[in-house]
Amino acid sequence: MSAPAAIRIEALHRRFGDLVAVERLDLEIPAGQIFGLLGANGSGKTTTIRMLTGLLAPTSGRAWVAGIDVVAEPEAVRRRLGYMSQRFGLYDDLTVEENLRFYAGLYGLVGEPGRARVEELIAGLGFTERRRQLAGTLSGGWKQRLSLACATAHRPAVLFLDEPTAGVDPAARRHFWEVIRGLAAGGTTIVVTTHYMDEAERCERLAMLWRGRLVAVGTPAEIEQQLGAPTLEDAFIALQEKDEAA
Amino acid sequence: MSLRTWPLWPMLRKEFIQMRRDRLTLGMMVGIPALQLVLFGFAIRTEVRHLPTIVLDEAHSSESRALVATLASSTYFDLVGQVDNRAEIPGWIGRGAAAAAVVIPPDFTRDLKRHRGAQAQVIVDAADPLSSASALQGAMLTSLTWAPDGTPPAARRPVELRVRPWYNPMLASSTYIVPGIIGVLLSITMVIITAMAVVREREKGTMEQLIVTPIDRTGLMLGKLLPFLLVGYVQMTVILVLGKLLFDVPLRGGLPLLYLMAFPFITASLGIGLFFSTLVKTQAQAMQAGFMFVMPNILLSGFMFPRAAMPEPAQALALTLPLTYFLEVLRGILLRGVGFDALWRDFAALTGFAVLTVALSVRRFHKTLD
Numbered sequence: 001m002s003a004p005a006a007i008r009i010e011a012l013h014r015r016f017g018d019l020v021a022v023e024r025l026d027l028e029i030p031a032g033q034i035f036g037l038l039g040a041n042g043s044g045k046t047t048t049i050r051m052l053t054g055l056l057a058p059t060s061g062r063a064w065v066a067g068i069d070v071v072a073e074p075e076a077v078r079r080r081l082g083y084m085s086q087r088f089g090l091y092d093d094l095t096v097e098e099n100l101r102f103y104a105g106l107y108g109l110v111g112e113p114g115r116a117r118v119e120e121l122i123a124g125l126g127f128t129e130r131r132r133q134l135a136g137t138l139s140g141g142w143k144q145r146l147s148l149a150c151a152t153a154h155r156p157a158v159l160f161l162d163e164p165t166a167g168v169d170p171a172a173r174r175h176f177w178e179v180i181r182g183l184a185a186g187g188t189t190i191v192v193t194t195h196y197m198d199e200a201e202r203c204e205r206l207a208m209l210w211r212g213r214l215v216a217v218g219t220p221a222e223i224e225q226q227l228g229a230p231t232l233e234d235a236f237i238a239l240q241e242k243d244e245a246a
Numbered sequence: 247m248s249l250r251t252w253p254l255w256p257m258l259r260k261e262f263i264q265m266r267r268d269r270l271t272l273g274m275m276v277g278i279p280a281l282q283l284v285l286f287g288f289a290i291r292t293e294v295r296h297l298p299t300i301v302l303d304e305a306h307s308s309e310s311r312a313l314v315a316t317l318a319s320s321t322y323f324d325l326v327g328q329v330d331n332r333a334e335i336p337g338w339i340g341r342g343a344a345a346a347a348v349v350i351p352p353d354f355t356r357d358l359k360r361h362r363g364a365q366a367q368v369i370v371d372a373a374d375p376l377s378s379a380s381a382l383q384g385a386m387l388t389s390l391t392w393a394p395d396g397t398p399p400a401a402r403r404p405v406e407l408r409v410r411p412w413y414n415p416m417l418a419s420s421t422y423i424v425p426g427i428i429g430v431l432l433s434i435t436m437v438i439i440t441a442m443a444v445v446r447e448r449e450k451g452t453m454e455q456l457i458v459t460p461i462d463r464t465g466l467m468l469g470k471l472l473p474f475l476l477v478g479y480v481q482m483t484v485i486l487v488l489g490k491l492l493f494d495v496p497l498r499g500g501l502p503l504l505y506l507m508a509f510p511f512i513t514a515s516l517g518i519g520l521f522f523s524t525l526v527k528t529q530a531q532a533m534q535a536g537f538m539f540v541m542p543n544i545l546l547s548g549f550m551f552p553r554a555a556m557p558e559p560a561q562a563l564a565l566t567l568p569l570t571y572f573l574e575v576l577r578g579i580l581l582r583g584v585g586f587d588a589l590w591r592d593f594a595a596l597t598g599f600a601v602l603t604v605a606l607s608v609r610r611f612h613k614t615l616d
Contacts, residue, residue, distance in 0.1 A: 053458045078460045089455025093267045094260065105256025106459040150455075 005064075006031040006158050006189035007052065012061035014047050021047040023212040024061065029191065029205075031157075034184045036203030037193040038232075040240050044212035045193040049160050052191070053083045066157040079107065082156035086163045088147035092136025096127050096146055099135050100153060107154035121149045125179070141172025148179060152188075159183060161192040165199060177202055197233045206232075210239045253461035257469025265473055274435050274477075279427075279485045283492065286427050297345040297370075297381055299323040300338050302331070307355040313366060313388070317348060322384025335369060346370045346381045424489040425576035426549040428482055429569050432508075433515045433543055436478055438536035440519025443470060445532045448523075467608055471516045478512035479505070498583030507579070507589065510596035511572040517603025518568075524610040543569045568599040 007029040014022040022044040029035045037045040050056040052065055054074040063070045066080040090099055100118045104110075109117050122131050125145050130138070135146060144164065152159060161180075165173045177199075184190050194200055201220055208216040208223055216226040216235075229235035265271050299317070303310050317323045326344055329335060338344040349367040357365070370381040447453040456466065482505075489495040522535045544550060546560055547569040553561055564570045571592040578584045578592075586593070 055454060055457055075460055075462070078458055081458065083455070083458040085451055085454050087451030087454070089452050091260070091264065091452060092450070093264050098260070098263060102256050102260045103455075103459070105259070106253040106456075106461050108251035108253075108460075110251055110255065 005029060006033070006066060007035075007191065008064045009048075009052075010062045012048070012051060012063050013059045014044075014051060014056065015059045020212050022051070022058075025212075025214055027207055027214065027217070029189060031189050032184060032187050034180065034190045034192065034202070034204050036200050036206040037191065037209060038195065038200045038206050038236065039193075039209035040195060040236070042211070043209040045209050046162055047212075048209070049083075049162050049191065049193055053081060053160055054078060079154070080157045082151040082154070082159040084147050084151040084159070084161050084164055086166055088143050090135040090143060090147055090150065093134060095132050095134055096138070097122065097131045099146060099150055103150040104153040109154060117153060121153060125149050140168050141175075144168050144172060144176060145179075148176070152183065156188065158189045158191065161190065163193055163195075165194075165196070195236075197231075197236065200232055208235070208239070210242075215239065252465060253459065254465040254469050257461065257465060258472060261469060261473040265477075271439065271477070274439060274481075276480075276484055278435065279431055279481050280488055282431055283424065283427055283485055283488050286423050295321050295380070296324045297322060297384075298326040298343065299346040299348060300327045300329050300335065300344045301325060302329050302335065302347060302349045304352045305350045305354040309355050309358055310350045310366075313350065314348060317384070317388050320384050320388050322380060322387075323348070339369070424485070424493055424495045425580045426573055427489075428485045429511070429547070429572045429576055430540070430544055430549055431485065432478055432481060432512060432572075433569050434536065434540050435481060436474060436512055436515035437519040437522065437539055438533060439477065440470065440474055440516050441522040441526065441532035441536055442529050443474070444520065444523035445526060445529050448527075449529060463608060463611065467520065467604075467611065470520070471513070471604075474516055474519075475509075475512055478515070479508070482508055495580065497580055499579035499585070503586060503589075504575070504579045507572070507575045507593055507596070510593065510600040511568055511575075514568045514596060514599035514603050517600060517607055520607035521603060521610065524607060543567055546570070548573050568596055571595045571599075 005028045007027070009025055009027040012022060012025040012027075013020075025044075025048060037048060039045045047056065051058045052063055052070060054070055054077060058071065065077050068077040068080065070077050091102070094102065097118065100121055101114065104114050104117055122128055125148075127146070127149075130142065135143065138146065148164070165176060168176070180190055180192075192199070192203065200206055203220070205219055206217065206223055207214055208227070216223045218226065220232050224230065224232055224235055227235040227238065229238055301314050303314065314325070318325050323346060327338065329338065329347075332349070335344075335347045335349075339347065347369040349369060351365065351367070354366060368381055368385040444453075447456065461469075486495075486497070486501075490497065518539065519536070522532060522539070526532045526535055542563070546553070546556070546564040547567050548564070549569070553564055553570070556564070574592050575589050575596075578589050582588075
């Protein structure tokens with residue numbers, strides 16, 4: 001293997017009662033890659049991300065993030081990962097600057113290093129004019145940008161994005177992806193869940209999930225080939241129809 | 247992780263900024279105590295005064311008239327009429343024109359002069375138990391203190407009934423209600439405010455974000471509890487000051503002791519709130535759970551009704567509520583002026599509750615979503 005794996009997943013399994021949300025998933029994601037988890041609602045992609053971030057305990061199986069066992073050492077792994085949820089996780093009644101200071105502080109970035117990092121993020125993401133604005137009054141695109149800044153304040157080795165661009169306008173989305181590519185170029189591994197085809201196309205590699213099972217993995221072109229569909233969207237819809245017929 | 251980089255500090259900072267911006271919390275700290283104090287303090291009167299009273303004076307002496315005058319000046323009785331024979335009394339009371347009647351028999355003056363223990367009768371409308379209890383008290387107070395002018399002290403014969411209202415000679419309900427309000431309000435606000443604060447983080451999705459950060463369970467819980475501990479102390483101080491200003495509630499014992507004893511009580515209430523937050527999903531449910539908890543507290547703890555008057559199962563249930571013990575503490579310190587030696591059992595019980603509730607909720611609060 002060329003690059004060391006940023007994420008290694010072995011037979012990861014999660015049940016909710018009788019429902020199997022993720023079924024014996026095996027996956028390896030090299031460092032510095034933008035990796036997409038593609039699937040319809042209920043395909044198990046959010047459950048997978050939640051197990052990798054320590055939000056949910058797996059029923060069985062193992063996973064390593066940045067070389068650390070997520071089940072055995074959940075606190076250690078949390079220092080190395082960043083997580084941006086669908087709901088952004090911002091405090092509406094705190095200002096942009098206060099949100100950043102809070103999240104940076106939780107990772108031990110306090111005092112002068114903390115202040116410096118917050119200033120860097122404010123300047124780098126164009127928040128200078130809005131630093132004293134309450135997060136609750138920001139538009140969707142700016143909230144997303146702030147949420148990303150909070151999730152990366154501690155420069156995580158692996159960044160998890162759970163449907164990050166839901167409800168955000170195209171211009172903000174484009175800017176968002178520029179930032180993501182910049183982070184990946186700097187060596188951060190990015191794992192992103194999505195069901196938007198244009199977003200899936202931007203990933204270097206994808207894993208396609210269907211009813212908790214891995215049905216295809218590879219570059220977007222390889223997935224089309226594996227599933228015998230002319231485009232990624234066709235492949236996606238074919239799986240969804242299979243789902244409705246079942 | 248050193249103490250300096252412990253995530254507790256940013257957590258506390260954040261909580262205080264949020265509290266400053268949250269009008270509801272500020273209102274709960276000052277507004278609600280003031281409102282409740284006025285409401286309870288003025289509206290709840292378990293002592294009834296100014297009972298409309300009629301007099302049947304069959305003795306017709308200066309002594310009997312002096313007794314009537316003393317009763318009237320006790321403020322328990324307001325004289326509304328004179329009657330000439332017993333048969334008229336049921337009519338007055340029956341139609342509600344009078345709630346009490348004072349009957350002084352013909353031989354009252356003679357017995358008094360012979361120091362035989364003269365008797366007079368107070369008839370009360372027992373359909374209203376509070377009124378009758380109050381009339382009894384009024385009559386008793388008068389009989390204890392009254393003697394016709396010129397009676398040598400040695401010749402005074404106190405009446406057999408010997409209930410002396412200690413600590414609260416005027417039997418003013420505000421005096422014992424106000425210390426109770428401190429306890430009741432603290433348990434309402436502490437339980438609800440904590441449960442809501444945790445559930446709000448979960449509803450808004452910020453709890454999910456907090457869980458993926460390296461903040462440990464202790465830091466997270468302390469970050470939530472410590473600011474509210476301060477809120478509790480502010481609230482208690484507001485009620486004490488207002489109680490003193492509005493109702494002249496006495497502060498007989500040591501305030502440092504009271505603030506010390508409040509610590510385990512507030513902590514236990516916060517622990518209960520935290521525990522509720524692990525049971526409910528929405529802020530509305532948290533609010534409901536809080537009120538469900540508060541009702542038995544108000545009814546059973548001795549805040550409104552004396553515990554001794556309750557059936558035994560209710561008394562046993564009351565012993566499982568921290569407020570029951572804290573009320574003993576409040577009344578003990580504020581009204582009776584007692585010290586720690588009289589209250590250490592309550593302190594021990596409250597400490598037990600604090601440890602138990604916080605431990606239980608920290609155990610239940612997993613740093614995972616399921």
